[in-house]
Amino acid sequence: MVETSSRSLHLFISHEEKEKKIAISLKRLIKHIFRDKIDVFVSSDDESIPSGKQWFDVLTTALRQADYVVILCSGTAVKRPWINFELGGACLLKKDIIPLCIHNMQFSQLPPPYSNFQGFVASDYIRLSKLFRDMADRISCPLPPFDMTSTEYHRVIHNLSSEEGFVSLAMEGSGTYIPGNKLNFSGTATDGSEIVKLKIYNAADPYSLLEELKVAIQNDQTYVQEIDSSRYPPGQYYVLAETQKGIYTKVTFLLRSMKPEPTPLYKKFLR
Template identity: 25%
Template sequence: MQKPTIFISHSSLDKELIRQIKDLVNGRTSGTVDLFQSSDGESIPFGNNWIHQVEENLNKSKIMFVFVSPRSAMSSWIYFEAGFAYSKGVKVIPIGIDGVDIGSLKPPLNLLQGFNISGAEGLNNIIAVLNREFDCSYPESFSEDDFERLLALSFGRREVSEEVLNIIDHVKMVFPNKMKPGGKDISIVDDPFGKVEKLLVENNIEFRMADKNTIHTHGAIIRHKEGDEFGAGVSLVLDPFCLKINEKLINSLPSVLYQAQAVDKHWFNVFFETDVSLLTKDFKVSSKLHICGFSMSDLNGRMHKYKSVDFALDPAPERGRNFVYDRENLRVIYYSGQFDAKLLFSLVEELVRAGIVAPARNS
């Protein structure tokens, strides 16, 4: 039996966001509906005639979802595809995304019945359409958390410059088994990895166990190392493109891993791509930052202040009580539970402008 086909019309500039929506819908329908997205790299096998494949899938589609964003609304392509589909008797349904209200569109799309995705209800409307048109009973169970994760996945491309995302290799956080903030002994909870697994389940975060001490989730690897030596504890290695989606996880970990024990501040380290150079000599860093209007931190003379965080440029190698790094990096101290990906990206942008972080330039 041939699967029902839904044709997805959109701007190529929105392909990553649309791919995420497609993946969410595929998860609810268990892949029993063919969602044709011409830009996803999967719907059209490499080497096939693109126009022929588009026309063929339009001919066998019963429904076309037209995703209208600020970018696609400026293009004539979605109007062409929508008109072609409508002329063939395909039901065309406009869907407003990324802040677009379909009620404000120009004809002919505003003459068609559609909806906006501005929350979980919009995502569930997609499932409702499939249930109605194909006589199915897929669960209309998307939550606001699903929608928030969708927003987070598209965050980097929409709000952060490509340069910043591309020069950061990864962000690392370590929650040590033992700490002495302010001279007070604090120990991590018993069975910390069990607490992490429970947190992931409670927040409906998809993950897989690689082994008893390693968890993989989207854009992050979580590890647990026993003992008291450098690096022991729970660590996270995070990809910059998924920092926003992992904000909730990051901000929940201190209270979960140390429970009632007060941990007012924590830190993370930002590692850059190998062709990015960092200025780490204290007096030179201080000079450039002073010229750019940065204040010195109250924590110590090597650190500086940026909004609610303190930071320093650490040379390689840098050895601390709880970690060993053999690469230069940006160390940031923040208030526990208040990690903000957007603030971090903003700080990196300022450091690039100040010449502290220097991306490689093509000749």
């Protein structure tokens, strides 16, 4: 297992009240990927501001502690006094500021000072994944494999119906392991299923099922499962998570042999 740093990051999400669903879905996505390695503050989330607390003090403390400030930018949000207040505070505190464009807002349409900071469109998963990689590097934490299209964030950003539910799947670690490592899987299933099936395939023979595990879905709609990889030889694999209603997603991982590469004969004679 890759060693990780005990350091954690703090992220502050600034948003209009009506964009609460986007802000919370982004928070859940980050917590799902990084677990307790990144603390995410969302003012409209009761977890961020507990009952009885003075919200202004909690908010300003969270802004001071933040390593990143993500601002959900729509045509109306950039005109809101409170969003501008949070942006100004982040500027004075010299935070890393990331405008995240939503609701058809393009980065080229952002007014200053928002346009002074490098941002991107919320549905640009390549840049969002790069941001996650930067965060992971900053805390020396491997970025686990994950499928953006199976997440609540994807559904909220694209305004997709949630009636049928969805299932997500992530792995702890970098996606590359050695035989004998424990493989830790976790995810969320929201279609009402009681179990999720984890099906493991060898990528070289994708029609041959190696193993199937039935994992109970908890009351909070999450599931976790640990698998011993020692029974699999080195190679590329993929894991399919499928609910009882047939909704599925998958991630891939690599088992790499720890045997040293053979030394070419000519190198043995070099002095």
